[in-house]
Amino acid sequence: MERKVFQLGDIVQMKKPHPCGNNEMEIIRMGMDIRIKCTKCQHSVLIPRAKFEKNMKKVLRSAQEQEGAEEA
Numbered sequence: 001m002e003r004k005v006f007q008l009g010d011i012v013q014m015k016k017p018h019p020c021g022n023n024e025m026e027i028i029r030m031g032m033d034i035r036i037k038c039t040k041c042q043h044s045v046l047i048p049r050a051k052f053e054k055n056m057k058k059v060l061r062s063a064q065e066q067e068g069a070e071e072a
Helices: 049-055 063-071
Strands: 011-014 024-029 033-038 044-048 056-061
Touching (some): 024 044, 033 049, 044 049
Antiparallel strands (some): 024 033, 033 044
């Protein structure tokens, strides 16, 4: 199975929604654990990398794409 590619600042879609009803999260810290922040209510959660990779559906907006749009 192909490993999912993500980086700091990406907006990702999770399999399960946050209790506020939103399933879009921003990656704000990476390491052995990943800290993600809900884009709707701004609540942050620290989860192990393995669990994050399992629960992440896809990358919606990459940090590189956002930087490119700001420069143009």
